[in-house]
Amino acid sequence: MRIARLLTTATLSLTAAATFVRAQAPAPSAAVRRYITSDAPVTAITHVRVIDGTGAAPREDQTVVITRGRISAMGPSNSTSAPEDAKIIDGTGKSVMPGLVMLHEHLFYPSGQGSIWHEEGGSALRLYLGAGVTTMRTGGSMHPIADLNLKKYIEAGKIPGPKVDVTGPYINGAGMDAPQMPELTTADEGRALVREWADKGATSFKAYMFVSREVLGAAIVEAHTRGLKVTGHLCSVTFREAAALGIDNLEHGLTASTDFAPGKKADTCPLGDGPTAANEALGVEGDSITSLIAELVKRKVAITSTLAVFETLTPGRPPITEATLAAMAPHTREYVMTRRNAVDQMPPASARAKMFAMEMQFERAFVRAGGLLVAGTDPTAYGAAIAGYGDWRQLELLVEAGFSPLEAISIATKNGATYLGRLNQVGTLATGKVADLLLVNGDPAANISDIAKLETVFKDGVAFDSAKLLASAKGLIGM
Numbered sequence: 220m221r222i223a224r225l226l227t228t229a230t231l232s233l234t235a236a237a238t239f240v241r242a243q244a245p246a247p248s249a250a251v252r253r254y255i256t257s258d259a260p261v262t263a264i265t266h267v268r269v270i271d272g273t274g275a276a277p278r279e280d281q282t283v284v285i286t287r288g289r290i291s292a293m294g295p296s297n298s299t300s301a302p303e304d305a306k307i308i309d310g311t312g313k314s315v316m317p318g319l320v321m322l323h324e325h326l327f328y329p330s331g332q333g334s335i336w337h338e339e340g341g342s343a344l345r346l347y348l349g350a351g352v353t354t355m356r357t358g359g360s361m362h363p364i365a366d367l368n369l370k371k372y373i374e375a376g377k378i379p380g381p382k383v384d385v386t387g388p389y390i391n392g393a394g395m396d397a398p399q400m401p402e403l404t405t406a407d408e409g410r411a412l413v414r415e416w417a418d419k420g421a422t423s424f425k426a427y428m429f430v431s432r433e434v435l436g437a438a439i440v441e442a443h444t445r446g447l448k449v450t451g452h453l454c455s456v457t458f459r460e461a462a463a464l465g466i467d468n469l470e471h472g473l474t475a476s477t478d479f480a481p482g483k484k485a486d487t488c489p490l491g492d493g494p495t496a497a498n499e500a501l502g503v504e505g506d507s508i509t510s511l512i513a514e515l516v517k518r519k520v521a522i523t524s525t526l527a528v529f530e531t532l533t534p535g536r537p538p539i540t541e542a543t544l545a546a547m548a549p550h551t552r553e554y555v556m557t558r559r560n561a562v563d564q565m566p567p568a569s570a571r572a573k574m575f576a577m578e579m580q581f582e583r584a585f586v587r588a589g590g591l592l593v594a595g596t597d598p599t600a601y602g603a604a605i606a607g608y609g610d611w612r613q614l615e616l617l618v619e620a621g622f623s624p625l626e627a628i629s630i631a632t633k634n635g636a637t638y639l640g641r642l643n644q645v646g647t648l649a650t651g652k653v654a655d656l657l658l659v660n661g662d663p664a665a666n667i668s669d670i671a672k673l674e675t676v677f678k679d680g681v682a683f684d685s686a687k688l689l690a691s692a693k694g695l696i697g698m
């Protein structure tokens with residue numbers, strides 16, 4: 220009787236605590252609930268392989284306990300018991316790993332109309348979450364109001380999606396003919412853009428190819444004053460100049476560097492193959508690029524690997540996966556295949572192919588030198604790399620570049636969280652951390668492509684059905 224009462228009291232207090240925590244997060248709407256397989260307050264995944272994201276060797280036969288959105292226990296199954304009230308998931312033969320933290324994502328997509336981009340929105344968000352991206356930074360925004368509102372809807376439980384770090388409008392200069400990007404020419408304009416969009420809720424900024432040193436420098440100072448970070452896909456400003464101005468992150472790696480472009484004029488983007496040919500002549504292992512890498516590492520500038528989008532511009536690569544093509548609207552699929560076939564007509568030793576190989580070599584050298592390499596899909600160019608499936612491809616390409624599967628997983632989890640300053644919450648698996656984790660019916664530490672065997676995505680401890688989320692976007696990309 221006494222034991223029964225004690226148990227009841229314990230259960231009641233657990234339930235009360237669960238109610239209290241749930242009360243903080245709004246109840247998910249029907250549009251979100253349809254993808255949720257479990258929101259039990261306590262879940263135990265038993266006999267599972269743990270890949271913790273730190274790069275440590277996987278641990279077999281573990282039990283991971285999730286209590287009200289956090290990892291409350293993790294250890295060998297024979298010494299880690301599942302709480303009595305836990306929902307049990309048998310993880311035999313499966314793996315858990317941290318949710319992906321991907322830093323060059325977009326909610327827009329090429330429309331095929333010159334250089335205009337439309338907002339993809341909900342379908343892209345479901346692909347991201349379905350592919351296990353639990354945290355994403357947009358690497359630039361064409362529709363920042365839409366991105367900010369979509370983020371709010373996710374947080375309000377209205378639509379499914381990852382945690383989103385939204386970048387403001389592109390910080391670009393004049394003369395590029397990119398009609399959706401602001402054309403900033405003075406330091407005041409750079410500061411004003413950062414102020415306005417930080418006030419509206421942007422938590423990151425991205426500079427673009429035609430920005431001047433003056434505008435970029437002013438924007439960086441203003442963002443840093445507010446504790447926010449700036450990244451850039453640069454061209455007019457060199458990596459070395461941007462690092463000296465205090466930039467936090469450079470997108471795309473060596474491929475976007477104009478540091479060694481012959482006849483480079485200050486604040487001017489040298490278009491064409493000049494910069495690539497110069498990099499190629501110097502060689503990644505040569506003194507010039509080695510010294511540039513050392514400078515970036517010294518100034519703590521992160522590099523974002525975006526091999527998945529570069530692959531779509533490189534001849535002789537494996538075909539686009541069936542799942543990726545199936546996610547596209549029919550007219551998009553047709554357009555993408557036409558463009559892809561044109562790329563494949565290029566000679567195998569073209570500048571593009573050399574650039575792709577050199578970029579992989581550069582990213583390895585940057586990590587060897589102690590640099591923070593992060594990863595993203597960059598679902599742009601002509602649209603062949605898309606949200607979610609592109610993130611999986613990015614992981615595979617990091618392994619092709621020479622990283623071990625465990626290193627690739629760390630780059631796409633721990634490193635992203637480190638850059639965002641959220642490693643104390645997400646990015647690796649440890650007791651006390653937020654339960655953003657993936658249950659995979661395979662072993663991505665042995666074979667990185669097993670990431671596609673993702674079954675369940677836990678976000679704040681709530682279990683989402685990966686296949687259902689991915690299927691929901693079928694035929695919608697590029698609609």
Ligand SMILES: [Zn+2]
Nearest residue numbers: 358359597599
């Ligand atoms: Zn991008």
